[in-house]
Each structure stands twice: as C-alpha cells, then as structure tokens.
Amino acid sequence: MIIAVDGPSGSGKSSTARGVANRLGLRYLDTGATYRAVTWSAVERGLDLDDTAAVAQRARELVLEISTDPDDQFVIADGTDITAAIREPRISEVVSKIATNLDVRKELIRRQRAIIDKAQTDGGIVVEGRDIATVVATDAELKVLLTADQEARMARRGAELAAGSVTAAELRDQIVRRDADDSTVSEFQVASDGAVTIDSTDLTLEEVVDVISRLATETVPRSQEL
Ligand SMILES: Nc1ncnc2c1ncn2[C@@H]1O[C@H](COP(=O)(O)OP(=O)(O)O)[C@@H](O)[C@H]1O
Ligand SMILES: Nc1ccn([C@H]2C[C@H](O)[C@@H](COP(=O)(O)OP(=O)(O)O)O2)c(=O)n1
Structure with a gap:
C-alpha cells in the first residue's frame, strides 16, 4: 500500500x-528531505544555486541515504550525517531554488520511486511532499491533501522554532513565500482527482492521524482486489 x-x-x-x-x-x-539534502550539498560546495546545470549535476552525483523508519529518521549525504543541518534556516531559505530546478526534480523523483518500490516488500509506505499523488506515486491507494489556514501554519512553524529566534517576517518568508515559489512546479493547493482533502486547522495531530489511518484501513490494497 x-x-x-x-x-x-x-x-x-x-x-x-x-x-x-x-x-x-x-x-x-x-521527500522534502531529499530536496533539502541536495540544497545542503550545493551550499556546502559553494555552488551558485542559480546555476541549474551545476546543481542538477550535484543532485545526480550525491550519495544519499535516507531512512524510511518512522521512529529513526536520518539523512546521510556523501557520508555526512545531515539530519539536523538540513532543517537550519540557511537551508529552508533557499531550498525552493533547488526544488524548482526541473532537472533536480527528475533525479530526485527517480530516487524517491526506487525507495517506494523497495518499501512495497515491507508492506507499504506513507510518502509526504508536494507532488506525491500527482507525479511521484500516481498509483497510491490513498491520496490525502492536508491543508490548514495560513495563520495556523505560521503559528505551528513559529512554535517549533526556538522562541524569539525568528521574526514574523522570516516566518512569513518560510511559509508564504516558499509555498508561492514551490507551487510554480507542483499543484498542492487544490486536490487532484481521487484525493481526499483534510483541513487540519481545528484538528489535533492525533485526530488527523486517526482520520487517515481509518481511511487507509477502509481502502483495499490494489493487489488484493482480484
Ligand atoms: N493538527 C495539528 N495541530 C497542531 N499542530 C500540529 C498539527 N499537525 C502538526 N502540528 C505541528 O505543526 C508543526 C509543523 O508540522 P509538520 O509536520 O512539520 O508540517 P509540514 O511537514 O507540513 O511542514 C509541528 O511542530 C507539528 O508538531
Ligand atoms: N515532493 C516535494 C517535497 C518537497 N518539495 C520542496 C518544498 C519545500 O520548499 C522543500 C522542503 O520540503 P519540506 O517538506 O521539508 O518543507 P517544510 O519545511 O516541511 O514545509 O522541498 C517539493 O518541491 N516536492
């Protein structure tokens, strides 16, 4: 599944x-972690992030190991553990430049599909991003578009970052400007065909997990349909 x-x-x-x-x-x-990992590597090497060919080449060369264990998440790039580094503001601020590079997307989508294929032998996988239902895994048995009001999303991100470490303008940049940039290459504001929209503004995390888990258990995996 x-x-x-x-x-x-x-x-x-x-x-x-x-x-x-x-x-x-x-x-x-x-899947966002894969775009962050390429960003980290390009920044680390001092590449011009507007040089789309050089950044795409880096994406193809990068040796990337990404955990699919929900209890033990890590990202290793060319032998360096970058699990924490990819969440730093210096990466969040520029990651959209890498995520809007179509040659980078081509390479990362190829890698994401390989990870998804492998997980099928482990019973299945939950994949999150911007273009999973529409591009990466169009055959997904359950497609969810998770939304929340802009104010709620900014408040959540603000609470997550260390108190006082980010200004309101920086928060807006991380949420509103980044979504606007990212939506030039992926449609994640409107539900695609067959996708269920869940507005989490007034739901707790536990409630959202409950709803999706229930929908998943009501969905018969395609392999069992025959
Ligand atoms: N339904 C919810 N209600 C309140 N807070 C939530 C809810 N879902 C997630 N959060 C919190 O909001 C923050 C952002 O969530 P995250 O899962 O990182 O979002 P995304 O992956 O969509 O950017 C986290 O601190 C998370 O714990
Ligand atoms: N499938 C995906 C996943 C992420 N992206 C882009 C969108 C974001 O700007 C970056 C990082 O994604 P991530 O999900 O970590 O971003 P958040 O900080 O959780 O909003 O990558 C994408 O274009 N396609």
Missing part, C-alpha cells in the same frame, strides 16, 4: 505521515 500526503508548508504532513506509518506499521518517506 502507498499512502500519499501532499500539502503546503506547516500543514502537518511530516508529523501526520510519521504517525500514520507508526500506527499501521508502514515505512515513511519525507
């Missing part, structure tokens, strides 16, 4: 997808 969870920044995709994977004993893939 493949469960796709797409949506804007701060809607709760990562925490919800991890919770559902835990609840149902599935693997978990954070």
